[in-house]
Amino acid sequence: xxxxxxxxxxxxxxxxxxxxxxxxxxxxxxxxxxxxxxxxxxxxxxxxxxxxxxxxxxxxxxxxxxxxxxxxxxxxxxxxxxxxxxxxxxxxxxxxxxxxxxxxxxxxxxxxxxxxxxxxxxxxxxxxxxxxxxxxxxxxxxxxxxxxxxxxxxxxxxxxxxxxxxxxxxxxxxxxxxxxxxxxxxxxxxxxxxxxxxxxxxxxxxxxxxxxxxxxxxxxxxxxxxxx
Amino acid sequence: xxxxxxxxxxxxxxxxxxxxxxxxxxxxxxxxxxxxxxxxxxxxxxxxxxxxxxxxxxxxxxxxxxxxxxxxxxxxxxxx
Numbered sequence: 001x002x003x004x005x006x007x008x009x010x011x012x013x014x015x016x017x018x019x020x021x022x023x024x025x026x027x028x029x030x031x032x033x034x035x036x037x038x039x040x041x042x043x044x045x046x047x048x049x050x051x052x053x054x055x056x057x058x059x060x061x062x063x064x065x066x067x068x069x070x071x072x073x074x075x076x077x078x079x080x081x082x083x084x085x086x087x088x089x090x091x092x093x094x095x096x097x098x099x100x101x102x103x104x105x106x107x108x109x110x111x112x113x114x115x116x117x118x119x120x121x122x123x124x125x126x127x128x129x130x131x132x133x134x135x136x137x138x139x140x141x142x143x144x145x146x147x148x149x150x151x152x153x154x155x156x157x158x159x160x161x162x163x164x165x166x167x168x169x170x171x172x173x174x175x176x177x178x179x180x181x182x183x184x185x186x187x188x189x190x191x192x193x194x195x196x197x198x199x200x201x202x203x204x205x206x207x208x209x210x211x212x213x214x215x216x217x218x219x220x221x222x223x224x225x226x227x228x
Numbered sequence: 229x230x231x232x233x234x235x236x237x238x239x240x241x242x243x244x245x246x247x248x249x250x251x252x253x254x255x256x257x258x259x260x261x262x263x264x265x266x267x268x269x270x271x272x273x274x275x276x277x278x279x280x281x282x283x284x285x286x287x288x289x290x291x292x293x294x295x296x297x298x299x300x301x302x303x304x305x306x307x308x
Contacts, residue, residue: 148299
């Protein structure tokens with residue numbers, strides 16, 4: 001699998017994503033600066049976490065219109081796989097590649113901690129490395145992760161199996177559960193074609209034992225396996 | 229020509245910041261505030277002077293960038 005990581009001014013998880021991809025594929029991804037419109041043909045494009053353009057106007061709003069995104073949108077529409085993590089998810093909703101919007105957390109605070117997720121749909125190249133309903137621990141670190149969409153779109157997401165991950169709000173004591181007030185505990189969604197995934201939690205931060213957890217590794221490993 | 233754009237959250241979209249402001253007003257003793265909705269206000273200085281053209285152009289700006297129409301409404305006022 002050939003991959004690329006887009007770097008916006010203010011991205012801060014680009015190298016973490018690159019490290020996780022390198023571990024999964026055996027070679028380094030192409031790093032693409034936001035001002036570039038041309039980059040090599042790849043099987044997967046990752047939009048990393050961070051605070052592109054300082055979250056000015058709305059998180060992801062500026063990055064969604066940066067030159068590189070024209071190419072990303074074009075390729076996503078042709079079926080190239082795109083993974084947006086955290087700020088990357090916000091960028092994807094702002095471009096319209098994914099439905100809904102990410103609003104400020106209901107608690108009005110930046111939330112930085114591990115959360116428990118349930119894998120809702122394992123029938124995709126992104127999530128095929130997990131068992132159905134598997135419960136995993138992945139960190140979140142965001143101020144705007146409160147997923148919202150209108151009732152019709154939400155119904156469609158549920159019916160079409162397009163909810164990738166939900167915050168696992170039940171069954172755990174203490175601080176677990178929904179960290180941001182997102183609708184229906186949604187932590188990640190697919191587009192209708194299934195080649196674009198946006199998620200607020202950071203799988204690249206639990207991709208090797210030294211991170212204190214490895215629950216994110218299966219996502220990158222299975223993408224590498226499926227797209228090779 | 230000056231254009232003023234108000235961006236507000238759609239009805240039904242939760243506004244935790246507005247709620248926090250409302251609670252703060254209540255704690256300060258300002259009674260009778262039923263609710264607060266927080267929005268954004270932008271002033272644009274535009275070369276064009278034809279109001280119709282300015283309105284069309286600012287409308288486009290709102291739809292493409294200034295507002296997120298999934299969660300926000302916008303209104304445009306022109307000066308003069």
